[in-house]
Amino acid sequence: MAEEQVVAQPPTTDQPGTTGTKKKLRWRRRRPSRLLLLLGVLGPGLISAAAGNDAGGIATYSSVGALYGYGLLWVLVPLLIGLVVVQEMCARMGAVTQKGLADLIREEFGVRWTAFAMLCLLIANGGIVVTEFLGIRASIQVLAGQDTWLVYLVIPVVAFGVWWLVMKGSYRRVEKVFLAMALVFLSYIPAAFLARPDWGQVFYHTVVPTFSFSGAFIAVFVATVGTTISPYMLVYTQSAVADKGTRPEEYAYTVVDVYSGSLFGIVTVFFIIVTTGATLFVHGQRPIASAAEAASALEPFAGPFAEILFAVGLFGASVLAAAVLPLSTSYAICEAFGFERGVSRTFKEAPFFQSLFTGMMIFGAIIAMIPNLPIISVLVNLQILNAVLMPVLLVFILKLVNNRRLMGRRVNGRIYNGMAWATAIIISILTVMYILFQLILPLFGVKAG
Amino acid sequence: MYLSKLLHRSVEDSQRERVGKLVDVIAPPARVAALAQVKGGAVLPTAEPAPRILALVVETPGEQRLRVQPEQISRVEEEALLLAVPRGDLLPDASLPNEVRLFDEVLDLEVVDLAHKRVARVNDVQFDDDWRLVGLDCTHLGLLRQLVPEGIYQALARKFPSALLPWNQVALLPEAQVEGAPMAQPSGALQLAELHPADIADIVHHLSPEEGSRVLAALGDEKAAATLEEIETEHQLRLLERMDRERAADILEKMAPDEAADLLAKLPEARTEEFLGLMEQEESEDVQELLAYPDDSAGGMMTTDYLLIGQERTAAEALARLRTAAIEHEGRSAYLYCVADDTKAAEEQPLLGVVSFWGLLAARSEQPLRELMETQIISVAPDADPQTVAEMMAKYNLLALPVLDEQGALQGIVTVDDALDVLLPPSRRRRKQRMY
Numbered sequence: 001m002a003e004e005q006v007v008a009q010p011p012t013t014d015q016p017g018t019t020g021t022k023k024k025l026r027w028r029r030r031r032p033s034r035l036l037l038l039l040g041v042l043g044p045g046l047i048s049a050a051a052g053n054d055a056g057g058i059a060t061y062s063s064v065g066a067l068y069g070y071g072l073l074w075v076l077v078p079l080l081i082g083l084v085v086v087q088e089m090c091a092r093m094g095a096v097t098q099k100g101l102a103d104l105i106r107e108e109f110g111v112r113w114t115a116f117a118m119l120c121l122l123i124a125n126g127g128i129v130v131t132e133f134l135g136i137r138a139s140i141q142v143l144a145g146q147d148t149w150l151v152y153l154v155i156p157v158v159a160f161g162v163w164w165l166v167m168k169g170s171y172r173r174v175e176k177v178f179l180a181m182a183l184v185f186l187s188y189i190p191a192a193f194l195a196r197p198d199w200g201q202v203f204y205h206t207v208v209p210t211f212s213f214s215g216a217f218i219a220v221f222v223a224t225v226g227t228t229i230s231p232y233m234l235v236y237t238q239s240a241v242a243d244k245g246t247r248p249e250e251y252a253y254t255v256v257d258v259y260s261g262s263l264f265g266i267v268t269v270f271f272i273i274v275t276t277g278a279t280l281f282v283h284g285q286r287p288i289a290s291a292a293e294a295a296s297a298l299e300p301f302a303g304p305f306a307e308i309l310f311a312v313g314l315f316g317a318s319v320l321a322a323a324v325l326p327l328s329t330s331y332a333i334c335e336a337f338g339f340e341r342g343v344s345r346t347f348k349e350a351p352f353f354q355s356l357f358t359g360m361m362i363f364g365a366i367i368a369m370i371p372n373l374p375i376i377s378v379l380v381n382l383q384i385l386n387a388v389l390m391p392v393l394l395v396f397i398l399k400l401v402n403n404r405r406l407m408g409r410r411v412n413g414r415i416y417n418g419m420a421w422a423t424a425i426i427i428s429i430l431t432v433m434y435i436l437f438q439l440i441l442p443l444f445g446v447k448a449g
Numbered sequence: 450m451y452l453s454k455l456l457h458r459s460v461e462d463s464q465r466e467r468v469g470k471l472v473d474v475i476a477p478p479a480r481v482a483a484l485a486q487v488k489g490g491a492v493l494p495t496a497e498p499a500p501r502i503l504a505l506v507v508e509t510p511g512e513q514r515l516r517v518q519p520e521q522i523s524r525v526e527e528e529a530l531l532l533a534v535p536r537g538d539l540l541p542d543a544s545l546p547n548e549v550r551l552f553d554e555v556l557d558l559e560v561v562d563l564a565h566k567r568v569a570r571v572n573d574v575q576f577d578d579d580w581r582l583v584g585l586d587c588t589h590l591g592l593l594r595q596l597v598p599e600g601i602y603q604a605l606a607r608k609f610p611s612a613l614l615p616w617n618q619v620a621l622l623p624e625a626q627v628e629g630a631p632m633a634q635p636s637g638a639l640q641l642a643e644l645h646p647a648d649i650a651d652i653v654h655h656l657s658p659e660e661g662s663r664v665l666a667a668l669g670d671e672k673a674a675a676t677l678e679e680i681e682t683e684h685q686l687r688l689l690e691r692m693d694r695e696r697a698a699d700i701l702e703k704m705a706p707d708e709a710a711d712l713l714a715k716l717p718e719a720r721t722e723e724f725l726g727l728m729e730q731e732e733s734e735d736v737q738e739l740l741a742y743p744d745d746s747a748g749g750m751m752t753t754d755y756l757l758i759g760q761e762r763t764a765a766e767a768l769a770r771l772r773t774a775a776i777e778h779e780g781r782s783a784y785l786y787c788v789a790d791d792t793k794a795a796e797e798q799p800l801l802g803v804v805s806f807w808g809l810l811a812a813r814s815e816q817p818l819r820e821l822m823e824t825q826i827i828s829v830a831p832d833a834d835p836q837t838v839a840e841m842m843a844k845y846n847l848l849a850l851p852v853l854d855e856q857g858a859l860q861g862i863v864t865v866d867d868a869l870d871v872l873l874p875p876s877r878r879r880r881k882q883r884m885y
Contacts, residue, residue, distance in 0.1 A: 098657035098659035098660070099657060106557050106570070107557050108557075110453075110595075111453070111557070111572065111595040112595055115596055337570070337592055338559070338569060338570025338572065
């Protein structure tokens with residue numbers, strides 16, 4: 001091994017009295033190349049964007065395709081812009097301040113605002129943890145049938161297993177397995193082509209917006225926004241960038257990561273919607289009732305294996321997020337309030353952290369085991385919850401990123417601020433419309449849609 | 450009185466006319482002298498009274514900032530602070546050296562709790578009626594005070610007594626200098642230097658690389674080097690990357706050569722060369738020599754920081770040599786290594802024997818080392834694997850193990866602390882806390 005890495009051949013030591021400078025000048029290890037350096041900085045943006053395609057994401061995008069065909073494809077363009085803008089702001093804050101979002105909120109806004117922001121984050125992320133366990137349930141149901149008793153066995157076992165692995169500190173080692181499983185969802189890309197969609201229609205709907213003032217439409221619309229740009233992504237991106245210790249000078253690499261990650265995420269979404277639009281929508285324009293139905297969209301690609309493929313991908317993505325979400329939420333909250341944190345701490349040393357992490361896992365697992373749950377609609381509704389809470393965090397982020405004391409000359413530019421505020425305002429308007437159509441109008445007997 | 454409750458309270462002059470609102474409280478920096486008590490690990494109760502605050506900062510509706518001396522306040526009421534003087538007597542606020550602004554620089558931020566050697570977040574700051582700074586509140590109660598109604602808080606406060614962090618046992622973290630941001634005020638000097646390097650390292654592990662490098666930069670070269678040695682390699686790299694190059698090279702020089710080599714081996718080649726060039730020639734060559742061996746071998750574990758001495762020298766000479774070495778922080782092991790001629794380098798002659806410090810202390814002063822030394826040398830080859838090294842040290846109860854080449858010449862020594870790292874399970878080794 002060592003011999004391969006010899007850079008300069010040393011003069012042998014058995015010649016006594018060898019003069020000259022100190023003999024050997026071999027290097028111990030091959031130095032990382034520029035490409036490796038790039039890959040080292042790459043990551044947070046890519047991972048967090050790819051994580052958008054979890055159980056909630058798949059359910060929402062499949063519903064979009066099944067209900068409206070290609071009709072909502074145009075949303076992806078503004079969504080991509082919003083996602084890039086928001087992700088980049090958080091990555092920049094991480095690189096410049098080297099601190100997590102929760103940390104910054106606490107230091108700039110004090111205890112009360114922090115409590116409010118963290119409550120929002122806890123609710124949003126608690127909702128997502130539930131969706132991840134629902135994803136695990138759905139993957140079992142796809143394979144073993146709608147009424148299988150296996151869910152009551154597998155969910156607690158998986159929950160305990162993940163909890164145990166994380167607490168043991170060995171989660172990192174198995175993480176890659178779930179990551180690889182989640183990559184199965186890339187099969188939506190060939191599936192989209194094999195489903196033979198009308199590409200003219202696809203292109204038309206990507207460019208020309210259509211909108212409908214019906215409750216169902218707005219619900220699906222808001223859910224799409226909520227699952228694509230969600231609070232946990234921002235928190236994750238910022239702490240991952242800060243945690244990596246990305247220097248402000250290396251920030252260009254991080255930008256590449258954020259841009260490519262967001263693009264990759266949205267492109268995957270595009271193909272999911274095209275696939276489901278070309279299969280489920282054509283077969284009957286109605287909401288999908290079960291995960292098995294969503295799985296059938298992969299049939300053009302995988303034929304009889306569509307269900308297995310779908311279940312594997314869903315399981316991997318869900319387990320991955322089911323571990324990371326409670327963990328990063330507990331970290332953020334404990335960081336903000338200055339509680340002891342870390343999985344290597346005992347319950348006595350870090351009671352709040354441990355209870356929060358464990359509590360979120362238990363909560364997610366229990367809700368996901370409620371019998372006869374309409375999984376797909378619960379999944380979609382939890383994404384809406386995310387969209388509702390998103391603007392709250394966005395306002396905090398915008399205030400922080402424009403703070404010259406924190407960010408120096410790396411505060412937002414005017415155009416950037418415009419786009420970011422537009423994102424926050426549009427999401428707020430959408431959620432207000434959703435509440436109006438879904439909750440308030442029915443009170444007065446007005447039937448929406 | 451608590452800072453969280455005082456902030457934004459209205460300030461009125463002697464005529465009960467509103468002057469503005471309270472926006473900050475200025476305190477003197479923590480007294481460094483008090484740290485003598487923390488030294489050595491034992492914390493003695495502080496005899497000296499809590500320091501009095503220097504001033505309160507009031508912001509007028511016109512956004513003008515005024516300073517109020519604590520003596521100028523006549524009464525603190527639920528709704529307002531009453532001044533004993535007319536508003537014309539108040540001086541405008543200006544930043545002065547040797548002041549700490551409690552709202553700006555302390556509240557809600559992380560500080561180092563020197564007594565417990567950990568990082569804590571400041572939830573509140575408490576004053577007594579005489580405007581003395583009683584201490585920092587880093588407890589959960591400090592949070593609850595701001596979150597729950599007064600009644601519930603009072604009930605809880607009775608149950609759990611609040612522990613305050615005295616001002617003189619707190620070190621503020623050095624402030625960030627963000628490019629293009631207004632200049633930050635240099636505040637209280639960094640008192641961390643008084644702690645043991647291993648404790649400072651623990652604290653640095655809790656901080657972001659940016660904050661950590663600022664802490665290191667604020668320490669002396671020796672201290673910074675000793676601290677850096679205690680830090681896990683991956684984190685070391687990040688810290689070093691963030692420091693001024695010249696300064697980083699100075700710190701590398703002061704590190705044990707094996708630790709410095711371990712660190713440099715992980716840097717990109719160009720950067721390693723740069724550091725080796727910036728370092729003093731002698732130290733730089735020591736490190737280059739060590740860089741030649743693979744990481745997971747006796748050669749990679751060893752240090753060249755040993756004491757070499759001619760076998761004909763007397764015990765008295767050896768003791769004198771030892772004393773000089775101790776003063777200069779050299780040769781951190783418990784043995785002297787004997788060769789025929791100590792004016793030549795160790796690599797050019799075989800190692801003849803080893804004398805332990807205890808052997809030396811027991812010897813007559815004119816006795817030559819030749820008579821004292823152990824000639825049955827227990828040693829390893831540079832390519833021995835770390836496990837073997839550790840096992841040999843355990844078996845023969847050694848504090849350091851010489852590494853010899855085929856000619857029997859001393860290449861370096863592996864000290865017990867590095868061997869211990871091999872035996873510890875990975876989870877027990879020092880490392881930065883990770884998320885999972």
